[in-house]
Amino acid sequence: MQVDGRGTDAPGNQQSPVFIDVFAGCGGLSLGLMRAGWRGLFAVEKDAMAFATIDKNLMGNNSRFHFEWPEWLDRKATTIEDLIACNGDNLRALRGKVDLLAGGPPCQGFSSAGRRMRQDPRNAMLKRYLELVELIHPRILVIENVPGITYDFQADQPGEPRRNFANELKAMLEPRYNVQTSFLAAPDFGLPQVRRRFFLVGLAKDASFPREAEVFTMLASSREAFLSARGLTAKTSAADAISDLQVALFGTRPSPDSNGFEAIVAGPPTSPYQRLMKDGHVGPVPDTRLARHSAEIKHRFELITHACSEADRRHVQLSASMRKDFGLKKKATRVMDPSRPSPTITSMPDDLIHYSEPRTLSVRENARLQGFPDWFGFAGKYTTGGDRRKMEVPRFTQVANAVPPLLAEAIGEVLLAIATKQKQRRAAPVLIKQAEPTF
Structure with a gap:
C-alpha cells in the first residue's frame, strides 16, 4: 500500500492497516495502536515537549515501535492548521490510503474539573480535526475525550440554545460515517486507575465494513481474553x-x-x-x-x-x-x-x-x-506553573493527558480485526455466474 503521498511505499509490514494520530500528546494512543499491530504513518502534536517525547520513543529506527513518517513532512511539533496549510496536496494524495484517523482533541474546555467555557478556544480543535477528515477521508475515526464533552454547555446569552459538543460532532460525521459512542472505564482493562473516558468511533459508510462491526460490543466480549493474555484482571490496585x-x-x-x-x-x-x-x-x-x-x-x-x-x-x-x-x-x-x-x-x-x-x-x-x-521515557520540563500552564505540556501533564496505552491497545485490536476484514472484503474477487448455454 502506498502511503507516502508521492507514490513511494513506506517500510514495514505492508499488509497492516495504517493510522495517523492527531492531538497526539506524548504518544499514548499511538503506542497502544502500534502494539495492537497498526502501522503509524505520522503524528501531529503542537507542543514541543510532548513531541520530543514522541520523537524519543516512537521515531527512531531502533525503537521498539516507530512511525514510518513520509518524506514530505517535517519531523517537528506543528498544529493541524499548519499541517494543512503547508501540506494540503500531500494530504489529499492520502485519500483512500489511511485506514484510521485517531486523536484526542484538548479536553480542558470540556472537563467538569475546569471552568467549562463553551467559547474556550480549545473546543474549536474539533473543527480542525474535521477539516483533516475532509481532506484525507479515513475509513475509521477514533476520538477520545473526557465525559464532559457530552454535557450541555449553558447559553452565554438569554435565549441562546445550549451547546453539546458530542452531539454536534456526531451530527457532522453521520452523513459519511456510522457513528458509535461509549464510555470506557480504565480499570475494566487492567489499569490501576479510576479513569472514565468518552470514545467515538466512526466507520465510513462507503467502505464495505461488515454489518456485525459493533466496536464496543466486540470490545466488551474480547476484554477477558485481552486481560488473560497479559496475566491481568480488572482489579489492579x-x-x-x-x-x-x-x-x-x-x-x-x-x-x-x-x-x-x-x-x-x-x-x-x-x-x-x-x-x-x-x-x-x-x-x-x-x-x-x-x-x-x-x-x-x-x-x-x-x-x-x-x-x-x-x-x-x-x-x-x-x-x-x-x-x-x-x-x-x-x-x-x-x-x-x-x-x-x-x-x-x-x-x-x-x-x-x-x-x-x-x-x-x-x-x-x-x-x-x-x-x-x-x-x-518522557522529555521536557517536569512541571510548570502560572500562565505557562496554558502554553506548556511538561512531563506530568503529558502523562495525565495521555490516552492509556493499554486501553488504546485493547481498542486497537478490535479495530484491527474490523479493518483487516474490511480489506479482505474489498479485495475479494467478484464472481460472476456464467449464463447457462441456450440451444
Whole structure:
C-alpha cells in the first residue's frame, strides 16, 4: 500500500492497516495502536515537549515501535492548521490510503474539573480535526475525550440554545460515517486507575465494513481474553502498580539522578502488572525523580496520611474539617489507597499523596498508573506553573493527558480485526455466474 503521498511505499509490514494520530500528546494512543499491530504513518502534536517525547520513543529506527513518517513532512511539533496549510496536496494524495484517523482533541474546555467555557478556544480543535477528515477521508475515526464533552454547555446569552459538543460532532460525521459512542472505564482493562473516558468511533459508510462491526460490543466480549493474555484482571490496585518504586525499599536516601534530585531505583516486580510494565526493560527506570519536599511538608503529609487512614478517607477528597485542620485550601488532594485503583491522575503533581510515604508521586509512578511501559521515557520540563500552564505540556501533564496505552491497545485490536476484514472484503474477487448455454 502506498502511503507516502508521492507514490513511494513506506517500510514495514505492508499488509497492516495504517493510522495517523492527531492531538497526539506524548504518544499514548499511538503506542497502544502500534502494539495492537497498526502501522503509524505520522503524528501531529503542537507542543514541543510532548513531541520530543514522541520523537524519543516512537521515531527512531531502533525503537521498539516507530512511525514510518513520509518524506514530505517535517519531523517537528506543528498544529493541524499548519499541517494543512503547508501540506494540503500531500494530504489529499492520502485519500483512500489511511485506514484510521485517531486523536484526542484538548479536553480542558470540556472537563467538569475546569471552568467549562463553551467559547474556550480549545473546543474549536474539533473543527480542525474535521477539516483533516475532509481532506484525507479515513475509513475509521477514533476520538477520545473526557465525559464532559457530552454535557450541555449553558447559553452565554438569554435565549441562546445550549451547546453539546458530542452531539454536534456526531451530527457532522453521520452523513459519511456510522457513528458509535461509549464510555470506557480504565480499570475494566487492567489499569490501576479510576479513569472514565468518552470514545467515538466512526466507520465510513462507503467502505464495505461488515454489518456485525459493533466496536464496543466486540470490545466488551474480547476484554477477558485481552486481560488473560497479559496475566491481568480488572482489579489492579495502586500497590500492584507502584509498590516496587517505594523509597523504603532502598533505605532512607535514594540515589540522585543526573541533575542531583533524589530518584528511585526500581526493585524486582512483585505483581503481574509490574512484570507487564517492565516489558523486558533493564537498567535504570527513567523519570523517577522525587519532589524536593521540605521537612515541614513531609511532616504534614505524614499527618494527613495518618488522619485519612484513621477516618477511612483514603482515595477520596479530604473533608472540609481536615482541610481546615491542615491549612489546605485545595479540594483535590487525596491520599491513595494501596488496595484500590488510584484516583484519576491529573497534571497537578500534588493532587495525590503516596499511600505509605510522605510524598507526591514521581512521573514514572504516574506513568505506571497510566499503563506506560518502563522503557518509555518522557522529555521536557517536569512541571510548570502560572500562565505557562496554558502554553506548556511538561512531563506530568503529558502523562495525565495521555490516552492509556493499554486501553488504546485493547481498542486497537478490535479495530484491527474490523479493518483487516474490511480489506479482505474489498479485495475479494467478484464472481460472476456464467449464463447457462441456450440451444
